[in-house]
Amino acid sequence: MTDTRAQKFILDKKGNVIGVKARLADGAYVNFSEKATILASGGYGANRSMLPKKVAQGLFYGLDSDSGDGLKMGREIGAGTINLDLVKQYPQGVETTPHHGLAATASSTDTMKKSGAIYVNSDGRRIVDELQGLGTLTDVTKAQKGQIMYIVMDQAAWKEYVAKSLEDKLVASEADLYKWEKIVNNGRPVMAEGKTLAEAAKKMGINAAQLQKTVDRWNGFVKAGKDADFGRKVLKPLAGGPYYIVEQKVRFCTTLGGLKANGSMQILKKNGRPIGNLYGAGCVVGGANGADSMTAMMNSWAIISGYVAADSAVKSLKK
Ligand SMILES: Cc1cc2nc3c(=O)[nH]c(=O)nc-3n(C[C@H](O)[C@H](O)[C@H](O)COP(=O)(O)OP(=O)(O)OC[C@H]3O[C@@H](n4cnc5c(N)ncnc54)[C@H](O)[C@@H]3O)c2cc1C
Incomplete structure (x- = not known):
């Protein structure tokens, strides 16, 4: 029964539904008669x-x-x-196959709460208080060039990202996350790792010089104890490399x-x-x-x- 696909409604002369025509798993067709459907x-x-x-x-x-x-x-x-x-849209999607992907929201959101990770656009600029709700993050992502933003992480942040991804069974193992480096859409990988910020940024197509300035500015805010750009509350620095960057795309499922x-x-x-x-x-x-x-x-x-x-x-x- 679960392999049976409904195909068409069967109507009486007045246009009332009196049944459904369905296709069985073996390819045969069957008509179901019903008083109500x-x-x-x-x-x-x-x-x-x-x-x-x-x-x-x-x-x-x-x-x-x-x-x-x-x-x-x-x-x-x-x-x-x-x-x-x-359609209902959310942020923080990762396109693991063309037009299809993962809802990696918990991984990103948890990492933001526990580390100095930041979101940037392809110009290498911060664009939002990273602790904002999903609606704001969706709107901000949609407003960027190519409707994409990126999470930029140091080693400590990456550890959080991996831990949450495994806890939520987003992926089966840490090795599965590293496979994202090989997934390329529109000429850019889904994720990049670099010994330096510039190395990771270049792989992702992000303006590396501006990203360095953004990270320096962020670390300045952390020292001063105040995010003068967006007022984010949790302030931890982005320390030295290696760095990890993962794409953050708008995603949808429910129509x-x-x-x-x-x-x-x-x-x-x-x-x-x-x-x-x-x-x-x-x-x-x-x-x-x-x-x-x-x-x-x-x-x-x-x-x-x-x-x-x-x-x-x-x-x-x-x-
Ligand atoms: C990953 C994910 C996370 C989600 N998280 C949430 C959440 O946190 N909160 C929330 O409220 N919603 C969430 N949703 C959305 C929610 O699950 C759906 O909106 C809800 O399940 C829709 O229920 P439904 O009965 O309309 O359709 P479905 O649950 O999709 O059931 C429809 C069924 O009809 C079958 N079918 C389709 N065509 C035919 C056919 N021709 N013949 C026979 N059978 C057919 C399908 O195979 C399917 O089994 C999530 C969805 C996904 C995918």
Whole structure:
């Protein structure tokens, strides 16, 4: 059953859903007849052809199962859609395969709290109080050339980065992190190590002379006990080499748009009327959040909308 892929809705003459056509693992097709159908097929983040151009170029860290099948099936029978251009974005992504990568947020955030690591842009300049929240870091990253920033670490900071990456099982071993030095996108590696700051900066395509000035300035702030540029609270120095630099890209996984539904989670036609016998739950239904979502909102949305959809479907059967 888990290898069975829903393909199409089966409709009666009035356009009500009366079942689903599906493909079995062996390639055979089967029709399921149902009095009520709940569509809960997730989002479309893995389907680049369904994403707006500006998002499709970004780094997706979700699952291949976010195929957009349900959105396609709904549209084929005339369902309305909402907010298809919106995705939930986060900072600190690492592009380990083209357009796909890791959510390395905890590694970077933890390192910032415990060390003198800093974020810079490709000009080698600091751009933010590194302890700001994820929303600010996302916006700041998007504002940089190439929508990219970098975490610059000394040995002490790198130790923290490695420890958190292993604790969170971002990678299986420290050796896996060093493999990032060999992953190259657009002519630049995902990560670089250098005996000197200049060596690491050059590998990453960062202005090395400016980066040295930035690090000197940062160490000056640490001595003075005040970050005069951005007011960061934790002040530790960036000591001598070796240095480590890891890219920090905007990443997304959850799509915020999808099919239109009403408060009973009935899927709606373009004219706003419900499609008979069809309910939706989770990411396949759009518009619950607007342009962004609160922490844990996506899982909550899947659970609550699933409850409401099931309740509505059962009630419709009792009528
Ligand atoms: C790495 C990661 C971290 C996340 N962290 C958080 C978090 O901290 N907080 C939070 O709130 N949310 C988080 N999310 C998002 C959250 O997990 C999703 O929004 C939520 O799981 C969506 O639930 P859903 O039921 O709509 O879809 P899914 O959980 O994606 O389930 C959809 C299912 O439908 C199946 N399917 C698709 N097409 C077909 C088809 N044609 N036929 C049959 N089956 C099909 C898929 O295989 C899948 O099993 C995270 C997501 C990821 C990937």
